[in-house]
Amino acid sequence: MKISSWAVKRPISVFMVMAVIILLGGVSLFKLSMDLLPKMNVPIAVVSTQYLGSGPFEIENMVTKPIEEAVSTVHNVKRVSSSSSEGISIVTVEFNQGTDMDFATLQMREKIDLITGFLPEDTSDPMVLKIDPNAMPIMVLGISGYDDLSKMQEIAEYQIKPRLERLQGVASIAISGGYEKVVQIKLDIDRLSANKITMEQLTALLRSENINLPGGEIKEDDDKILIRTTGEFESLDEIKSLPIMLPTGKKVTLSDLATVELNYKEIEEIAKVDGKSSIRITIQKQPVSNTVQVSNLINKEIQLIQDELPDIDIEAAIDQSKFIKSAIMNVGTTALYGGILASIILYLFMGNVKTTLVIAIAIPISIIATFTLMYFSGITLNLLSLGGFALGVGMLVDNGIVVLENIYRYKEDGYSAFDAAIRGAEEVAMSVSASTFTTVAVFLPIAFVEGITAEIFKELALTISFSLLASLIVSLTLVPMLCSKLFKNQAEKPLSKNRWLLLFNKFFNMCSEKYSEILQWSLSHIRLIVFITLIIFATSLSLAFFIGIEFFPSFDDGSFTVDIRLPYGATLEQTEKIVDKVEIVLRENKDIERIFTNIGGGDGNLNLYGTKSNTATVNARLMSYKKRSTSTEEIIDDVRNRLSKIPGATMSISTISSTMGFGAGSSDVELEIRGEDLEILKIISQDAINIVESVKGTREVKSNFIDGRPQMEVKLKRDIASTYGLTTAHVASSIRNILTGITATRFRIEGRDINVVLTGEDYLKNSLSSFKLINIPTPVGINMPLEQITEIQYSQGPSTIRRTDQVRGITVSANTFNRDLNGVIVDIKEKLEEYRFPNGYTYEFRGQKEQLDEAYKSLTLAVILAIFLVYMILASQFQSFLYPFIIMLSVPLAFTGGIIGLFFARLPISVPAVIGAIVLAGIVVNNGIVLIDYINILRSRGIEKIDAIILSGTTRLRPIMMTTLTTVLGLIPLALAAGDGAEVQAPLAVVVIGGLTLSTLLTLIVIPIIYSVLDDTKI
Structure with missing residues (x-):
């Protein structure tokens, strides 16, 4: 390789290049944005349609089914699911990964436009929305x-909200929990009937009076004067005194027919902070903006507002940036500790400050160069990309160590620093390049991985690849150049007089001699060594049956949410009483720092369901990770047991890691039962609940079937109603206007617009007897009591009808505790096999189980492709099919080592663990490359095969142990999973540590033996 010679001969040029790298890297680091996870493209779209006044069955037949049939014909659709609730239809369309969602949603709108004319007349225009996890609050x-x-x-609406909305990156701000002013016009229905005037007529009158309109221009001398007609209400008294001309010719004022008051709208949501009433502000960022940067701007502005308004307290119930910054800082600190440990190992082996200094300089320059590549590739700083750094820190020094150790060996042999730098670097250039390219190559198959797994781990793969390529260039340029300048021309003693270094050197020399003896003995007992290796391999492999399998490890973010649901029809006051009991339970736990409550909020992630008086959410924020002795999961289980004693509501608990898109829902287990008859589905789902509850490790087992609230069906007596010209639509509209009200216009008071609402008096909706006496105006000019033209019946049905691929279904969900997901599902399957499903009824596991199967199927293909790629790269490097085959034998040994690591760490196999196995396929061959390459070099110099094997083993033992220990020790802080967000990288680190450790120990013995046996076969 001429590059090393160029670097040694032109040190000024190398310094200039490194200065440019440092400059660009520093700017890139400053500009890199931070997020919890990589930005994910979720190929899901939702169609929302309203058909007010209709029940779930009518919605399903008249709205949902036509939309399902239309969107199912869109290209690349994977699954269509829907929910039909009272007055609203939600159709969810999931596409295959990689679909262009802009084009897909355009196609959906085109298909829906074709069937819009066949939907009921009063149906709202279907609204198509893309699901964007980056737009969550x-x-x-x-x-x-x-x-x-x-x-x-008022403070929140007019002082805080405008200031926060102006901040860069803030998309929208929603306020809830307070009182909204409204002009209430409560009409006396009897007076309206007596004066032969309707609510609709009053509404039209108010709208036509409360208006300002331009009238044009007139000329006055040489000037043009603008004419405006002004009629907007300027005071409440003006509304009260609005003159109304009756059909009889009599004129009255609005106050003669109604009570006009400036009041507060009936509260629909209640927000609390630690049990005290509060206002809730929800902030969403723009999808392209960075979470941490936007949150920093918001927090700065909040501090300014707090200083200006000292009487109010603004507390963050949820602030994603805090956990993101803490997690990223933790991973960064872990990488720093790993780098320090790697440097210590290097110093112990080399025993020289100058050699350690060379690597210490090379590491940060490689990292800085990686920041530049990350910036121009659009990668953010997140748990996965920084996990790649933490994983790469140990490997960053590998190339440098091999080059440095070889240069140092030439230096000890009497070469000048200049010649040793060139000869030492060029001799190992091929082996370090091959080891780098094999490690990088294993990440190429990630391109074939589908689903969310590819979205999450693409940045980790790119980060490791960038860091390794940067370290290769640095090790072949900067390292030999520094060696040529820092080393003296006369021979140096490799060790200082430090007692610990002398002891370590003595210990390593003893190990080296022992290794030489073991290697000689092994070459004489080949069959026994192979047999022992196979026994170790089989034993290690069998441990896989004792560790579980899960999709993705949950991380401890220090918060959780309690979702509360009362039966339909429960009032806001009833829900608040249950919430008060929940807050008492939460306050008993000393690890809970703050409690934030929202009562009456919508229960849909897309906020398409409106407010619901029977639902509530309680967010609990825990003490920091270091201040509490128990994990979030253990606290949740304790709280869950206590909350189960509170009757009258169903409750479930979720964490941020269960709602970040790793599964299709917020529950670990999702069992979907499919069929047509809802009553049979209810029976099967209840049996399934009992089955799932009997499985060890399940919690919060429930179904998503909920009985609807009691309904009173008002059915028109058409024979009587038609006599008076009444239709169902006319009667329904009159009832809705009287009970719910009509927003007639807007009234400006103190510079603020508020609604003017016309409604019937309160007594009409406070009792059934009063409701029946409502007078319905007819086109023939008389009013008919409701009870005379309608029949009233009571009914109750499902609150929501759910369908998947146009078949009805009910989902039974559960969370897990202290058990892996796959183990729980296997037990559930065994019990379901004994259950007799009626004909036409089936079940299927959805959510995390479905994604787990897809992920492992893709990752298995990725592992196989990675192994083949590594083999082909080695074959091209060695120009032989035999030597790569010998080296690749270390890969299965590494996989079993990873299994041993997971077994002792008590971690289940997960997607990060499989990614760790892919990484292993690239790095465990490095030791074999260094060993086999040097054996071939020695044999080319005329040394006999056995002598070359023994000499190569003892000579390369030091760099092999150095590279292995630096990588392993560099990953130990990551494997300990201490700190926020560390749970995500821990399985990956454990697999690499276990696999690299076992494969290295066996490689030092097995690879030379296999070489001695197969080398005579010239392939």
Whole structure:
């Protein structure tokens, strides 16, 4: 390789190149954005359609089914699911990974446009939305301080919200929990009937009076004067005194027919902070913006607002940036510790400050160069990309160590520093290049991995690849150049007089001599060594049956959410009483720092369901990771057991890692039962609940079938109604207007627009008897009591009808505790095999199980492709099919070592663990490359095969042990999983540590033996 010679001869040029790298890397690091996870493209779109006044069955037949049939014909659709609830249809379309969602949603709109004319007349236009996990709320604030909620509402609405909306990266801000001012016009229905005027007529009158319109221009001398007609209401008294001309010719004012008041709208949501009433502000960022940067801007602005408004308290219920920064800092610190440990190992082996300094300089330059490549590739700093750094820190020094050790060996042989640098670097250039390219090559098959797995691990693969390529260039340029300048021309003693270094050197020399004896003995007992190796391999492989399998490890983010649901029809006050009991339970746990409550919020992730008085969420924020003695999962299980004693509501607990897109839902286990008859599905789902509950390790077992709230069906007596010209639509509209009200116009008061709402008096909806007496105006000019033209019946059905691929279904879900997902599902399957499903009814596992199967299928293909790629690269490097085959025998040994690591660490096999196996396929061959390459070099010099094997083993023992120990020790802090977010990288680190350790120990013996046996076969 001429590059090393060039670097040694032109040190100024190398310094200039490195200066440019440092400059670009520093700027890139400053500009790199931070997120918890890589930005994910979720190929899911939702069609939302409203058909008010219709029940789930009508919605299913008249709205959902036509839309399902239309969108199913769109190209690349993977699955279509739907939910039909009272007044609303939600159709979810999942596409295959890699689909262009902009084009897909355009196709969906085209297909829906074709069937819009066949939907019911009062149906709203179907709305198509893409699911964007990057647009989830990044911050939820709780504002408290005043007992007067209306005052806090005004502060939030008119002082806080505008200032936060102006910040760069903020997309939208929603406020809830306060009182909303409204002009309420409560109409006396009897007076309206007596004066022969309707609500619709009053609504039209208010809209036509409360208006300003341009009138054009007139000329006055040489000037043009603008004419405006002004009629907007300027005061509440003006509304009250609005003149109304009756059909009888009599004129009255609005106050004669109704009570006009400036009031507060009936509260629909309640927000609390630690049990105190508050206002809730939910902040969403723009999808392309960086979470941490936007959150930093928000926090700075909040501090300024807090200084200006000292009487209020603004507390963050949810702030994703805190965990992101903590997790990234933890991973960065872990990488730093790994680098320090690697440097210590290097110093112990080399025993020289100058040699350690060379590598110490090479590591940060390689990292800085990687930052530049990350920036121009659009990679963010997140748990996975920084996990690649932490994994790569130990490997970063491998190339440098091999080059440095070889240069140092030439230096000890009497060569000048200049010649030793050139000869030493060029001699191992091929082996370090081959080892680098094999490690990089194993990440190429990631391109064939599908689903969310590819989205998550693409950045990790790129980060490791960038860092290794940077370290290769640095090791072949900067390292030999520094050696030529720092080393003296006379021979140096490799060790200082430090007692610990002398002891270590003595110990290693003893190990080297012992290794030489073991290697000689092994070459004489080949069959026994092979037999022992096979026994170790089989034993290690059998441990795989004792460790579980899961999709993705959950991480301890220090918070959790309790979702509460009461039966349909429960009032806000009833829900609040249950929430108060939940808060008491949570306050008993000393590890919970803050409690944030939202009562009456919508229960859909897309906020398409509106507010629901029977639902609530309680967010609990825990003490920092270092201040508490128990994990979030253990706290959740304790809280779950305590909450199960509270009757009257169903509750479930979730964490941020269960709702970040790793599974299709927030539960670990999702069992979908499919069939047509809802009653039979209910029976089967209840049996399934009992089956799942009987499986060890399951928690919060429930189904998503919920009985709807009691309904009162008002059916028109058509024979009587038609006599008066009444239709169902006319009667339904009149009832809705009287009970719910009509927003007639907007009234500006103190510079703020508020709604003017017309509604019937309260007594009409406070009792059934009053409701029946509502007078319905008819086209013939008379009013008919409701009870005379309708029949009233009571009914109750499902709250929601769910379908998957146009077949009805009910999903039974559960969470797991202290058991792996696959083990729980295997037990559930065994029990379901004994259950007799009726004909036409089937079951299927969805959610994390489905993604787990897809991920492992793709990753298995990736592992196989990685092995073949490594083999082909080695074959091209050695120009032989035999030597790569010998080297590749270390790969299966590495896999079993990874299994041993997971077994002793008590970690299940997960997607990060399989990624670790892919990494192993690239790095465990490095030791074999260095060993086999030097054997061939020695044999080319005329040394006999056995002597060359023994000499190569003892000579390469030091660099092999150095590279192995630096990688292993560099990963130990990551494997300990201490700190926020470390659970994600721990399985990967454990697999690499276990695999590299076992393969290295066996490679030093087995690879030379296999070489001695197969070398005579010239392939």
